[in-house]
Amino acid sequence: MSSSDDDTPLLKGRNNGVKSDDRVSKQVDRAMDKQTPSNGHVEPGLSIRMGPVEDMDIEVPATNGNANGKRKARGSLTNTYKEASSSEEDDKPLSKRRRTSQKAKYPKEESDSELNNVPLRQRKPPKVSATQIGESSDSDTPLNAKLVKEKEAIEKAAAKEAKNxxxxxxxxxTKRKPKVESESDDDVPLAKKKKKQPAKKATNGSKKVKDETDSDAPLAKKKAPAKKAPAKKAKAESATPVKKGKGKTKVEDLEQDQENEDEEEEYRWWEDPSKGDxxxxxxxxxxxxxxxxxEYEPLPKNVKLIYDGVPVTLDPEAEEIAxxxxxxxxxxxNVENKTFNKNFFEDFTAMLDKTGHGKDRAGKTVKIKKFELCDFKPIFEWFDAERAKKKALPAAEKKALKAEKDEAEAQYMFCTWDGRKQKVGNFRVEPPGLxxxxxxxxxxxxxxxxxxxxxxxxxxxxxAKIPEAPAGHKWKEIxxxxxxxxLAMWQENINGAYKYVMLAANSDIKGQSDFKKFEKARELKKHIDRIRKDxxxxxxxxKMADRQRATAIYLIDQFALRAGNEKGEDExxxxxxxxxxxxxxTLKPPNFVxxxxxxxxxxxxxxxVQVDPQxxxxxxxxxxxxxxxxxxxxDRLTTSALNKHLTGYMPGLTAKVFRTYNASWTMARLLKDMKSTGSxxxxxKDYNDANREVAILCNHKRTVAAxxxxxxxxxxxxINGLRYxxxxxxxxxxxIDPKIKKKKGAEYFERPEDLDDEWRDQHQESVLEEMREKITKKFEKDNEKLKAxxxxEMKAxxxxxxxxxxxxLAKKYKKENKSGKIEAEGKGPTIEKLEANVDKLLQQIETKKVQMEDKEGNKEVALGTSKINYIDPRLTVVFSKKFNVPIERFFSKTLREKFDWAIKSVDEDWEF
Structure with a gap:
């Protein structure tokens, strides 16, 4: 599969400095062999994480300007799955696709909306506690080193699967070959061979068929009878203007129409292979x-920016930026970030120069030239007070304001796509800001x-009728x-990137995009053995170019490195x-990188990481x-050349497909051997442990939250409260029965040592305070409802x-603490009822402990990224059905809508 890259020019703007030789001479190879000591036993493919190596005679790793070594929290991950789950570059016009460098000869390979191009190594974790996952490298045996055999087994299974x-x-x-052929079957293109195959009813992974020859083929390859959607009816409904009926808002009308349409007949597009091809x-x-x-509303006249101790009046355009x-x-x-402050003040002063800077009370011009002399506190205090007012609004008023906003936006929430009503995702234009x-x-x-x-x-x-632009304006283009x-697009001024209004995550188009992404990863199953062998x-x-390309693919496949793209000077x-x-x-002998x-x-x-000696x-x-x-x-490899090479194995294969395949394949292997029992x-937690393993391999790390x-x-x-x-x-x-103390033994009735008198007093006070807050909030809420x-309203x-x-209860606690006796509570208390109560409380304690272990294990791992973007959602559905766990425990309502196709298309026997 090797291909020449000599004719591939290096991207402009790239620091080409010293370039490697075109060929690797035998002398260089032998010289490097002499410099590479061997420990006699090499286990390539291992990774050692969690901090630098110290006290060793190796190259000193550079910190790349990040001296403290801290990672920045990826706080937006949990809310950006819409962007992360599909490559929106495919939907952009070719002329509008963003280039990362104007001088670059190659287009950017990866969409910014796609998260992490992270393939991962495949391995099966041992049964460990959540806190053990990701243990530090100062332990005697790193976690990854313990998993060598499991990892090798999973890779062998992948090779075996491909051969099968x-x-x-x-x-x-061979079975489908006609008796008489005019040409050798070997010379027939694969596409033609497929045309000869008789139509076969697709099972969508939910039922087995007698002929299992294509049971492992991607669903997109299997044929199924297409279900006709009620297009005419849907079109007729959508063409009807939405009117406000009695007692209903436009939003309710739209949602009701959508529900009625769904009830008539569901369009199962994933069973129609002709769609989206x-x-x-x-x-x-x-x-x-x-x-x-x-539009911007100016600040009250008494709220001013203070410059060098003087309140100044600004032009509305400059005031808005302030x-x-x-x-x-x-x-x-942000405000303690020097770069943030520098960039803000440059743009702020540019607008001040344009609008004439500020005016003091006497109307004299005040030149604003130094950021350090600006006092924004009056502005902050006003906004903070406004936020507090909004937060303090009665629930009924908040609800009314939301209903008013929803009604105003109702007409934008849905579009009509080929006669079917589809929800629109981000129909709001981004507001100005920093x-x-x-x-x-x-x-x-x-x-x-x-x-x-x-x-x-x-x-x-x-x-279609073209939407009207706001009064006094017109659209750039139709x-x-x-x-x-x-549906709409514009270019933002910061990076020159194009912003798009797309359909919602649960729409047919978005679902088809996800479906095709995971089917492409399933297709890679057939080729992974050949790729690794090559x-x-x-x-x-x-040839240096081939050696560099092979090394890069090894690192991408084994160690979760993204392919990487060229960057512009301002990125x-x-x-x-x-x-x-x-x-x-940094290289550390014998074979650590x-x-x-x-x-x-x-x-x-x-x-x-510990790598192959070669x-x-x-x-x-x-x-x-x-x-x-x-x-x-x-220096003799580009992402474009790498991906061009990979397409030789299968159409559409790029470096980013490896992470989806590896994440899903690893998860599939872990779930296949799992015997999940208990509550x-x-x-x-069993599912999260497997997901955590995939997330660690995908490098979905995050800073431990404060x-x-x-x-x-x-x-x-x-937990301690339940123990008490x-x-x-x-x-x-x-x-109830004083004799029971002798029957069960005094130890059974002793208070745990750590729950001493000091802890008891603090706990009782917190219980009482919590009760007061709960009762007071309920009282206030009831009064709001009465007022609405x-x-x-009720009186104080x-x-x-x-x-x-x-x-x-406070008096009861005081009496108990003094006498040491606790009176039985409840109606008709008996020993049996109290024992049942103890069992119930102990079960709650165990549940809380499991949840706490899970939370501790997830403190540095972002499980959502792997679950939403890289693990085939059908695997989560399989786990849900196989072990009778409600799918709601894994997917939120939004994700259930997004992965509706996965939930409805497979049963517990489906395999990735």
């Missing part, structure tokens, strides 16, 4: 455009300008791009495998003198009466 699939396909092809995405498209943010900064003084992560960016983005703090209708291009059907899945061979190639200095620099790689660089979203990637030797060659800092490691929380220790402490407090309650119930048994219904006396129960 190809054998079945070959046998099936062509480039034409729609025939008819109708929608109402986008929602713009409200409010962007002033309203977020509580975001210390750009935050992820990680250490160089443009953080820049002003995001207000988007005007004149910047927006609308994509709609030719026969298009009828049937190959695009976007890159192992090319690791020793005399964050993040890298991937193909763009690694000299300083990002330490990676330390800023990866996607400027998140630090630090990993020490890979270690290759890395030494790629770093060979006279190369030095900022020289490329893979629902215990089964959920609130984590407090959360764990609260969970432990709840168990002790109280046991003491109640003595109140036009009824008379009612609250005092309700709080009497707290006073009674």
């Amino acid at each position: 699939i190809k054998a079945k396909e070959k046998a099936a092809a 062509g480039t034409k995405k729609w025939t008819t498209l109708e929608h109402n455009g986008v929602v713009f943010p409200p 409010t962007f900064y002033g309203s977020m003084l509580n975001s210390t992560h 750009f935050r960016g992820r990680g250490e983005h160089p443009k953080t703090g820049r002003v995001k300008k207000r988007v005007l209708p004149e910047q927006i291009t609308i994509n709609i059907g030719k026969e 298009k009828h791009d049937k190959e695009g899945t976007w 890159y192992q061979r090319d690791l020793r190639s005399e 964050a200095d993040t890298v991937g495998c193909c763009s690694l620099k000299f300083q990002h790689v 330490i990676f330390d660089f800023l990866g996607k979203d400027s998140i630090r990637f630090y990993n020490e 890979v270690f030797k290759n890395m030494k060659i790629f770093k060979k003198s006279p190369k030095t800092t900022n020289d490329d490691i893979f 629902i929380p215990e089964k959920v 609130s984590h220790a407090g959360s764990i402490e609260k969970m432990q407090d709840k 309650q168990v002790w109280r119930v046991k003491r109640m048994m003595i109140d 219904d036009g009824e008379k 006396k009612e609250l005092q009466e309700r709080l009497e129960v707290v006073d009674e």
Whole structure:
């Protein structure tokens, strides 16, 4: 599969510095062999994480400007699955796709909306506690080293699976051969062979068929009778204007119409293989455009920016920018960032120069030139007070405001796509503000300008009514791009990127995109053995380009490195495998490689791995003198060339497919051998343990939240509270039958040592305080409801009466503490009832402990990213059905809508 890369020009803008030789001479190979000591036993493919190696005579890893070594939290992950789950680059017009460098000759390979191009190593974890996962490298035996045999077994299983699939396909092809053929079957293209195959009813993975020759083939390859959607009826309904009926809002009407349509007949597009295969995405498209943010409302006259002690009046355009900064003084992560402040002040002063700076009370011009002399506190205090007012609004008023907003936006929530009503995702145009960016983005703090209708291009059907632009404005352009899945687009001013209004995550188009992504990963099952065999061979190639490419594929497949793309000068200095620099790689004999660089979203990637001896030797060659800092490691390789090579194995195969395949394959192997028993929380923990293993391998790490220790402490407090309650119930048994103390033994009734008198007093006080807060909030909520219904509110006396129960419990605690006796509670208490109560409390304690272990294990791992984007959702559905765990325990309502196709298409026997 080797191909020449000599004719592939290196991207402009890339630091080409010292370039590797075209060929690897035998002399260099032999010299490197002499420099590579062997310990006699090599276990390639291992990874040692969690911190630098010290006290060893090795190259010193560079910190890449991140001296403290801290990773930035990926706080947005949990809310960005819409962007992360599908590659929106495919939906963009070719002329509009973003280039990362204007000089680059190659287009950007990966969509920014796709999260982590992370393949992963395959291995099966032992049965360990959550806290053991990701143990530090200072233990005697690293976790990964313990998993060598399991990892090798999983890789062998993958190779065996690939051979079995190809054998079945070959046998099936032979069986279907016609008796007389005009040409040799070997010369017939694969596409033609498939046309000869008789139509076969697809099972969608839910039922077995007699002929299992294609049981492992991707679902997209299996044929199924297409179910006709009630297109005419849906079209007729959607063409009818939405009217406000009695007692119903427009939103309710729209939702009711959608429910009625769903009840008539469900369109199971995943059973129709003809859908989504062509480039034409729609025939008819109708929608109402986008929602713009409200216009800027100037601050009250008494709220001013203070410059050098003087309150100044600003032009509305400049004042709006000042409010962007002033309203977020509580975001210390940003306002203490020097780059953020520098960029903000540059844009702010540019607007001040344009509008004439500020005026003092006498009307004299005040030149604002120094950021340090600006005091934004009055602005912050005003916004903070407004936020507090909004938060303090009665529930009924909040509900009314939300209903009013929903009604105003109702017409934008849905579009009509080929006669079917589909929910629109992000129909709101982003409001102006300050750009935050992820990680250490160089443009953080820049002003995001207000988007005007004149910047927006609308994509709609030719026969559809074009949405009206706001009064006094017009759209930039109207298009009828049937190959695009976007409804509107505009270019933002920060990075020049295009923003798109797309369908919601639960729409047919988005679902088909996810479906095809995971089917492509399943298709890779057939080829993974050949790919690995080929890159192992090319690791020793005399041709430098082939050797570099093979080494890169090895690292991508084995160690979760992203492919990497070229960056423009104004973009964050993040890298991937193909763009690694000299300083990002440290070599430690006999065969350890330490990676330390800023990866996607400027998140630090630090990993020490044990590699194949040949890979270690290759890395030494790629770093060979006279190369030095900022020289490329893979100087004869580009992401484009790498992906072009991979497409030779299967159409559409790129480096990013490896992470989906490896994550799903590993999860499938773990679930296949799993015997999950016990309670629902215990089964959920089993699933999370497997998911955590995949997440660690995918490098979905996160900084431990500042609130984590407090959360764990609260969970432990709840467990201790339950333990205290168990002790109280046991003491109640003595109140009913004093002789039981002798029967069960005094030890059974002793209070746990750690729950001493000091702890008891604090616990009792917290219980009483919690009761007071709960009763008071209930009282206030009841009063709000009475007020909303036009009824008379309750008086404060009612609250005092309700709080009497707290006073009674306080007296009871005081009496118990003094006498040491606890009176039995409840109606007709008996020993049997109290014993049942103890068992119930002990079960709650075990559940809480499992949840706490799970939370502790997840403190540095982002499970959501792997579960949502890389693990085939059908595997989660299989676990849910196989072990009788409600799917709600794994997927939120939004995710259930997004993965509706997965939930409805498989049963517990489905295999990835």
